[in-house]
Amino acid sequence: MTLSKSQRQLLLNLLSLTLFLAIWHVLAILLNNRMLPLPLSVFKVLWAAMVSGELPYHLGITLLRLAVSFVIAMLIGCALGILLGRHGGLNQLFDQWLIIFLNVPALVSMILCYVWFGLTETAAILAVVINKIPNVVVTIREGTRALDQELLERARCFHFGKRKTLIHVIWPQLYPFLMAATRSGLALIWKIILVVELLGRSNGMGYQLNLYFQLFDVANILAYTIAFVAVIQLLEYCVLKPLEIYAQRWRR
Amino acid sequence: MTHIQINIQRKCYPAVAGAGQNLAIADLNLSLPAHEFICLVGPSGCGKTTLLNIIAGLDTDYQGTISLSQQQLQPRIGYVFQNPRLLPWRTVRENIELALPSPTAAVLIDELLAAMQLTECQDVYPERLSLGMSRRVAIIRAFAINPDLLLMDEPFVSIDPPTARQIRQLLLKLWQHRPHGVLFVTHDLREAITLADQLIFLSASPMQVIRNIPVTIPRNARDDEHAIEAFRNYLIQEFPAIQKLL
Numbered sequence: 001m002t003l004s005k006s007q008r009q010l011l012l013n014l015l016s017l018t019l020f021l022a023i024w025h026v027l028a029i030l031l032n033n034r035m036l037p038l039p040l041s042v043f044k045v046l047w048a049a050m051v052s053g054e055l056p057y058h059l060g061i062t063l064l065r066l067a068v069s070f071v072i073a074m075l076i077g078c079a080l081g082i083l084l085g086r087h088g089g090l091n092q093l094f095d096q097w098l099i100i101f102l103n104v105p106a107l108v109s110m111i112l113c114y115v116w117f118g119l120t121e122t123a124a125i126l127a128v129v130i131n132k133i134p135n136v137v138v139t140i141r142e143g144t145r146a147l148d149q150e151l152l153e154r155a156r157c158f159h160f161g162k163r164k165t166l167i168h169v170i171w172p173q174l175y176p177f178l179m180a181a182t183r184s185g186l187a188l189i190w191k192i193i194l195v196v197e198l199l200g201r202s203n204g205m206g207y208q209l210n211l212y213f214q215l216f217d218v219a220n221i222l223a224y225t226i227a228f229v230a231v232i233q234l235l236e237y238c239v240l241k242p243l244e245i246y247a248q249r250w251r252r
Numbered sequence: 253m254t255h256i257q258i259n260i261q262r263k264c265y266p267a268v269a270g271a272g273q274n275l276a277i278a279d280l281n282l283s284l285p286a287h288e289f290i291c292l293v294g295p296s297g298c299g300k301t302t303l304l305n306i307i308a309g310l311d312t313d314y315q316g317t318i319s320l321s322q323q324q325l326q327p328r329i330g331y332v333f334q335n336p337r338l339l340p341w342r343t344v345r346e347n348i349e350l351a352l353p354s355p356t357a358a359v360l361i362d363e364l365l366a367a368m369q370l371t372e373c374q375d376v377y378p379e380r381l382s383l384g385m386s387r388r389v390a391i392i393r394a395f396a397i398n399p400d401l402l403l404m405d406e407p408f409v410s411i412d413p414p415t416a417r418q419i420r421q422l423l424l425k426l427w428q429h430r431p432h433g434v435l436f437v438t439h440d441l442r443e444a445i446t447l448a449d450q451l452i453f454l455s456a457s458p459m460q461v462i463r464n465i466p467v468t469i470p471r472n473a474r475d476d477e478h479a480i481e482a483f484r485n486y487l488i489q490e491f492p493a494i495q496k497l498l
Contacts, residue, residue, distance in 0.1 A: 153310050154337040157329070158351040158397070168350055172341040250341045250377035 037219040046223035054208075055227055062197065062205040063231065065121075066189055069128035073185065076129070077136025078178070084137065085144025101134040106192045110199055119200040127196050128189055135188060136181045143177030175247050183240065190232065256307070256401070256433065258282040260316035263302060276302050277314070278458035284450075287431040289424075291444035294454030295497050300437040301334060303459065304403045307435070320401065330399030332407045336386035338378040344389050345374040351393045364392040367422055384411040388419060395426060401433040408443065420447060424471075441487070445469070445480050451487075453494050463491055 003011065021039050028038045037045075049055035084091040084098075110127040117123035147170060155165045197206025205224060212220040263277040276299040284290055292300050305311040307318055308331050320327045338347045348361055365371045368388040378386055387407060394402055408416040424447065427434060438444050444451055445467055453463040465487065473479050488495050 150333070150335065150337050151339065153305075154331075154333065157308050157310055157331045158393075159353065160350070164350065168339060168342060172339070251379060 035216075035218050037222070042219050042222045042226070045219045046226055049220070049223055050227075055224065058203055058205055058208045058224075059227055059231065061203050062193060065125060065128070065197075065204065066186075066193055069125045069132065069193070070185065070189055072125070073129045073132035073189075074136055074181065077133045077181065078140050080133070081137045081140025082144050082174075085141040085147075091141070098134055098137060101130070102138070106131050107195065110192070110196050114200045121201075124196045124201055128193055131192055132185050132188055135185055139177050139181040139184070140174065143174045146177075147173055172247075179240075179244055179247065186232075186235070190228075255286045255320075256282070256284040256435075257317070257319040258284070258303075258307070260303075260306065260314055260318075262316070263299070263306065263311075263314040275458045278460065280316075280459060280461065282452065282461060284433065284435070286433055288449045289427060289434045289436065289447055290450045290452060291436045291438055291448035292452050292454055293438060293441060293444050293494075293497065294459065295456050296439060298454055298456045299459035300454065301405055304331070304405050304435065304437060307401075308403055327400040328397055330394030330397050330402045332387075332390050332394045332402070332404040334405045334407075334409070336378075336383075336390040338386055338389055340378050343375050343377055344370065344381070347378065347389060348393050348396050351397055353397070360398075361392070361396055364395055367426075368392055368419070384415050387411055391419065391423070398430070399432055401435070402427075404434065404436045406437055406439070408438075416443075423447070428471075441484055442480055445483050445487075446474050453491075453497055455497065462493055462497070465491070 024039050028036045046055070084094060106127075109130050113123040113127040113130070117126065151169050151173075152165070155169045160169065194204075194206035194209065197204035198210045199206075201207055205228060208224060209221055212218075212224070258280065260277050260280045262275070262279075265274040265276055267273045280303070292303070294300055302311065306314055307320075308329050338344075339350070342350065345361065345365075348364075362371070365374055368391070370385065370388060370392070373381060373385065378389070381389070391404075391407060394404075408419065411419070420443070436444070436447060448467050451463075451465045451467060452461060453465070454460070455462050467483070469479050469483055
């Protein structure tokens with residue numbers, strides 16, 4: 001029987017996942033320690049948390065925070081990136097700021113946000129947004145600088161107008177940079193949003209993980225992690241990959 | 253009626269790292285009648301593209317005036333660039349349609365695509381086209397807007413001779429079908445003689461007009477390669493100054 005390329009990939013993915021679980025299982029049996037539970041017992045815990053509604057609630061809260069801060073950061077970041085990419089003077093003025101904000105440790109900006117604005121939802125979102133914006137700005141700025149002058153000229157020559165130029169000439173050129181910013185941005189937000197929750201919120205994944213850390217409940221920590229990773233994978237395969245394939249359709 | 257009046261006193265490129273200031277055009281005065289096919293002949297790098305960019309309004313950094321006098325307020329200018337400049341993320345047909353002010357001329361596009369033998373490629377993305385095909389798309393794009401003035405910047409470079417000949421004939425057919433001004437840049441004298449009503453010889457930078465010669469071969473005799481060759485030899489003998497431009 002011959003398999004198509006995608007079928008083979010799927011089979012390979014399943015195989016590699018099974019191998020991972022097998023190694024985990026063997027290790028857990030060998031160590032025989034409460035700190036590394038068996039895969040099966042972790043899945044039991046996961047199922048219980050799902051059914052009780054506790055996990056969906058906290059995961060949902062975290063995803064909501066993620067979505068809000070992601071959208072805000074992308075909008076502001078893109079606007080700033082295009083502005084800095086198109087105006088050399090502005091870029092010279094603010095380049096230093098960008099480097100400073102890029103290098104402020106995430107923990108510092110979180111603590112400062114909570115200190116200045118209180119332990120509120122706004123402060124939490126703000127902390128994430130501040131960490132993400134410089135990243136987007138840098139990527140989009142590079143994309144704006146790389147815009148093809150010949151194509152822009154051509155648009156001018158054929159009287160494209162602002163709207164047509166943006167949709168048909170500029171947007172497709174920025175798209176790969178936007179995808180890069182989306183990917184690296186999501187990865188960054190995943191990492192810091194939990195810490196933000198751990199420090200100053202009373203719900204969400206970060207809060208739950210902290211709770212189970214204090215209880216030394218490794219099974220629950222692993223269960224939450226699995227749910228989290230599953231959501232990321234789903235997003236990757238159902239949203240990001242198709243978007244990327246669509247954007248690349250014209251390439252040979 | 254487009255009647256082009258070109259007076260460029262000075263066009264400079266600013267000094268960039270290493271190279272000094274470059275005076276591209278100085279005191280260029282041209283008056284071109286409407287509906288004529290005019291070939292600009294000159295050595296590479298003499299500023300022909302710069303001139304076309306100025307006429308097209310893409311380059312506004314010069315001293316002088318360009319007037320395209322005519323009844324309409326804004327003459328439609330079709331520009332066939334040296335590179336096809338197609339949008340790689342839009343299909344052949346979309347690339348042509350986007351150049352039109354309104355997507356009404358579907359029939360015209362179909363006709364042009366058929367004439368250029370591109371009907372089968374209309375839904376293909378430009379990266380799959382050969383250079384010759386891309387150039388043909390760029391030519392259709394300029395034709396499709398029904399230009400009052402058509403600017404063509406060495407449009408047949410790196411197209412194989414048979415295809416180039418074919419497109420040349422099509423170009424003439426379209427031009428005779430709907431007369432409009434054509435400014436055609438080339439450094440191939442034979443090509444220029446085949447196409448033009450008038451040849452304008454330009455010097456290397458700073459660009460100036462050296463000679464302005466009407467082509468006297470009747471249009472229906474231009475297929476004859478001997479006639480073209482004879483006219484070329486006549487030009488070179490009569491005006492030795494143009495020899496070093498070729």
